[in-house]
Amino acid sequence: MSVTAPLGFRAAGVAAGIKAGGSRDLALVVNDGPSRAAAGVFTANRVKAAPVLWSQQVLSGGRLRAVVLNSGGANACTGPEGFQDTHTTAEKVAEALEDSAGEIAVCSTGLIGERLPMDALLSGVETAAGQLSRDGGLAAADAIRTTDTVSKISFKRAAGYMVGGMAKGAGMLAPALATMLCVITTDADLTSDELDTVLRRATSTTFDRLDTDGCMSTNDTVLLLASGASGVRPDLAEFEQKVTEVCADLARQLLVDAEGATKAIAIEVVGAASEDDAVKVGRVVARSNLLKCAIHGEDPNWGRVLAAVGTTDAVFEPDRLNVAINGIWICRGGAVGDDRSKVDMRPRDVTITIDLSAGPHTATVHTTDLTADYVHENSAYSS
Amino acid sequence: MSVTAPLGFRAAGVAAGIKAGGSRDLALVVNDGPSRAAAGVFTANRVKAAPVLWSQQVLSGGRLRAVVLNSGGANACTGPEGFQDTHTTAEKVAEALEDSAGEIAVCSTGLIGERLPMDALLSGVETAAGQLSRDGGLAAADAIRTTDTVSKISFKRAAGYMVGGMAKGAGMLAPALATMLCVITTDADLTSDELDTVLRRATSTTFDRLDTDGCMSTNDTVLLLASGASGVRPDLAEFEQKVTEVCADLARQLLVDAEGATKAIAIEVVGAASEDDAVKVGRVVARSNLLKCAIHGEDPNWGRVLAAVGTTDAVFEPDRLNVAINGIWICRGGAVGDDRSKVDMRPRDVTITIDLSAGPHTATVHTTDLTADYVHENSAYSS
Numbered sequence: 001m002s003v004t005a006p007l008g009f010r011a012a013g014v015a016a017g018i019k020a021g022g023s024r025d026l027a028l029v030v031n032d033g034p035s036r037a038a039a040g041v042f043t044a045n046r047v048k049a050a051p052v053l054w055s056q057q058v059l060s061g062g063r064l065r066a067v068v069l070n071s072g073g074a075n076a077c078t079g080p081e082g083f084q085d086t087h088t089t090a091e092k093v094a095e096a097l098e099d100s101a102g103e104i105a106v107c108s109t110g111l112i113g114e115r116l117p118m119d120a121l122l123s124g125v126e127t128a129a130g131q132l133s134r135d136g137g138l139a140a141a142d143a144i145r146t147t148d149t150v151s152k153i154s155f156k157r158a159a160g161y162m163v164g165g166m167a168k169g170a171g172m173l174a175p176a177l178a179t180m181l182c183v184i185t186t187d188a189d190l191t192s193d194e195l196d197t198v199l200r201r202a203t204s205t206t207f208d209r210l211d212t213d214g215c216m217s218t219n220d221t222v223l224l225l226a227s228g229a230s231g232v233r234p235d236l237a238e239f240e241q242k243v244t245e246v247c248a249d250l251a252r253q254l255l256v257d258a259e260g261a262t263k264a265i266a267i268e269v270v271g272a273a274s275e276d277d278a279v280k281v282g283r284v285v286a287r288s289n290l291l292k293c294a295i296h297g298e299d300p301n302w303g304r305v306l307a308a309v310g311t312t313d314a315v316f317e318p319d320r321l322n323v324a325i326n327g328i329w330i331c332r333g334g335a336v337g338d339d340r341s342k343v344d345m346r347p348r349d350v351t352i353t354i355d356l357s358a359g360p361h362t363a364t365v366h367t368t369d370l371t372a373d374y375v376h377e378n379s380a381y382s383s
Numbered sequence: 384m385s386v387t388a389p390l391g392f393r394a395a396g397v398a399a400g401i402k403a404g405g406s407r408d409l410a411l412v413v414n415d416g417p418s419r420a421a422a423g424v425f426t427a428n429r430v431k432a433a434p435v436l437w438s439q440q441v442l443s444g445g446r447l448r449a450v451v452l453n454s455g456g457a458n459a460c461t462g463p464e465g466f467q468d469t470h471t472t473a474e475k476v477a478e479a480l481e482d483s484a485g486e487i488a489v490c491s492t493g494l495i496g497e498r499l500p501m502d503a504l505l506s507g508v509e510t511a512a513g514q515l516s517r518d519g520g521l522a523a524a525d526a527i528r529t530t531d532t533v534s535k536i537s538f539k540r541a542a543g544y545m546v547g548g549m550a551k552g553a554g555m556l557a558p559a560l561a562t563m564l565c566v567i568t569t570d571a572d573l574t575s576d577e578l579d580t581v582l583r584r585a586t587s588t589t590f591d592r593l594d595t596d597g598c599m600s601t602n603d604t605v606l607l608l609a610s611g612a613s614g615v616r617p618d619l620a621e622f623e624q625k626v627t628e629v630c631a632d633l634a635r636q637l638l639v640d641a642e643g644a645t646k647a648i649a650i651e652v653v654g655a656a657s658e659d660d661a662v663k664v665g666r667v668v669a670r671s672n673l674l675k676c677a678i679h680g681e682d683p684n685w686g687r688v689l690a691a692v693g694t695t696d697a698v699f700e701p702d703r704l705n706v707a708i709n710g711i712w713i714c715r716g717g718a719v720g721d722d723r724s725k726v727d728m729r730p731r732d733v734t735i736t737i738d739l740s741a742g743p744h745t746a747t748v749h750t751t752d753l754t755a756d757y758v759h760e761n762s763a764y765s766s
Contacts, residue, residue, distance in 0.1 A: 045690060047689045047692065048693075048701070074686075076689075077685075077686055077689050077714065077718050112689065112690065113719055114719070216690065218686075218689070218690050218693065289672070290761055293757070293760075296762040297761075302460075302496060303459065303460055303495025303601075306459075306460050307601050309429075309430065310431075310601065311428055311429075316429075318429060318430045318431070321430075333462065334430070334462065335461055336462075336497070370672075370758055372758045378676035378677065378680075379676040379677060379682070379752075
């Protein structure tokens with residue numbers, strides 16, 4: 001159902017010839033209203049791709065008529081010409097919809113440092129505009145895939161309205177977002193300020209706590225568009241919960257599709273003096289290549305967990321740290337705990353629980369194992 | 384020549400039976416004076432192994448008679464019992480040398496979270512004490528190897544005195560040191576304060592700028608011992624230069640022996656507003672798994688360099704960043720520069736130059752590529 005599950009949205013996904021292989025590579029999502037309220041969150045990377053700079057500017061108005069997304073090229077580090085390409089793309093969409101380019105967001109994903117093939121892209125925009133439909137959500141989700149092995153979509157029903165979404169991303173998932181593009185739609189009626197607040201809160205505990213390889217993209221974008229077509233003014237808490245559920249569902253799909261991964265690892269930090277401490281510890285552990293290799297080898301190597309925790313400035317005493325892997329407390333008081341042979345490392349899902357014994361706060365960060373396949377996927381070709 | 388190159392030092396390396404395979408696993412380095420001045424730098428990890436806690440305490444006195452080192456077990460995260468094991472080891476060395484345990488440093492390396500086989504270790508100390516000799520430096524360097532494929536030794540001659548050293552380390556090399564143990568000796572005559580100043584400065588630009596996998600060990604230790612046996616009071620600037628050369632030589636040996644690496648990558652940051660900025664940028668780039676995979680695949684992927692630089696708060700403007708790989712400026716002004724096909728990626732040594740265009744400061748951080756062999760070495764067995 002994807003982004004066209006809620007009323008008021010049409011979408012299309014076409015093969016514009018941007019990707020070499022001839023698969024779908026251009027998606028268009030259009031909000032037919034009556035409302036055009038929208039919000040967005042973007043990569044925290046200071047090196048931002050042209051479409052990010054453009055869409056941030058567009059979103060300052062709080063309204064979006066449409067989003068055009070392409071795979072096959074990130075249009076990052078392409079200078080003023082790259083920014084002009086983004087602008088031209090938005091103008092082309094505006095022309096097709098007889099609307100203003102100032103309310104068209106642009107998202108791109110693919111290789112950094114190369115100009116987009118604009119002839120193919122612009123003619124793809126025309127084709128996509130001609131194919132817009134109420135059931136185009138799946139084709140749109142398919143068109144934004146890069147190394148994704150599957151399309152990622154989600155939707156949730158609420159009292160009189162719906163929330164739908166699509167995402168792409170299979171690597172470079174990191175805090176403050178990841179190489180991921182995500183469009184979330186709803187037919188509920190909200191202001192852009194309300195959408196902004198909800199989106200920031202929802203992403204901060206979902207996409208922002210996904211860290212598969214510690215790298216941060218130049219292109220990450222999450223957009224939330226509200227058509228108001230259901231006529232329902234939602235309860236804000238319920239709406240936030242639904243958006244968070246869609247984000248969490250998509251984040252989980254990104255995680256299990258991470259490049260080369262064989263394990264989905266949840267790093268659950270408990271007993272922290274603050275939520276910040278818990279997130280900080282979770283992230284550092286999620287980025288330990290040594291630990292990620294150990295989990296790949298099904299080795300419950302708690303020493304590598306402690307070595308990572310010890311590099312943070314979180315509040316804890318080394319001799320009060322406890323670590324469980326898949327429920328077995330193999331490290332107690334900073335030293336050997338229960339018998340490590342009791343840990344069942346075979347399941348795909350691995351939970352590492354770290355008790356800092358320093359307070360009541362908790363956070364969970366999600367990552368994957370580090371595998372020879374990850375190395376292969378990221379060394380065998382440019383991406 | 385190793386640690387016994389300078390006058391006043393004897394050493395030994397024996398197979399004590401700590402490692403399963405029967406190879407050398409215990410080293411002893413003894414300073415016969417007349418001076419016992421010494422200094423040490425230790426891991427910045429807050430989770431410190433028992434021998435680190437012990438040796439830090441010993442070094443507070445500024446004197447060392449001997450250093451005992453074992454491979455086959457890190458004695459980290461072993462609780463009060465582990466600390467007692469370290470203490471017992473120092474006492475055993477003191478007994479063999481008819482000296483005080485308060486001037487015996489202890490270093491351990493190997494798996495975290497397991498007690499050492501003390502019977503084997505203590506009898507190994509006796510054997511080693513009986514084999515101490517002026518040419519024992521090579522055997523000592525051999526005995527501290529873990530996954531090292533070769534022994535690492537170095538020595539430099541100066542005006543009337545020498546500086547010698549040995550080190551172990553082949554992974555987990557990270558800022559604020561790494562899983563590395565290093566003992567440096569000299570027959571020059573210096574105070575412990577002088578040694579401390581020189582050692583901190585020498586390690587800050589050598590071992591501290593080596594970052595092969597971003598992980599930081601619980602056991603890192605670098606010790607500097609001066610016997611004064613040459614009777615020479617050295618020029619301090621010359622002495623610092625010699626110690627720095629030995630550290631740089633050993634650091635280079637650690638780098639090229641890093642687990643699974645096929646490339647030695649120098650990240651040379653120029654045009655930085657401060658040296659701190661230069662080091663910060665160098666480190667972040669050195670830790671980008673995506674970039675390290677690209678270099679492994681001989682892909683001069685400057686986009687991944689920019690994506691990493693963009694995650695720092697160093698002073699720079701994205702559109703003034705320049706990047707050269709092996710001398711070809713393939714990124715100029717934050718966008719495509721010279722033809723990337725001109726970059727020769729075949730040599731083992733790869734230099735990535737990042738010009739922040741923000742000031743006169745520079746720093747170089749060294750790392751390696753990320754390979755399937757690294758994953759294999761760190762997932763196939765506990766270490």
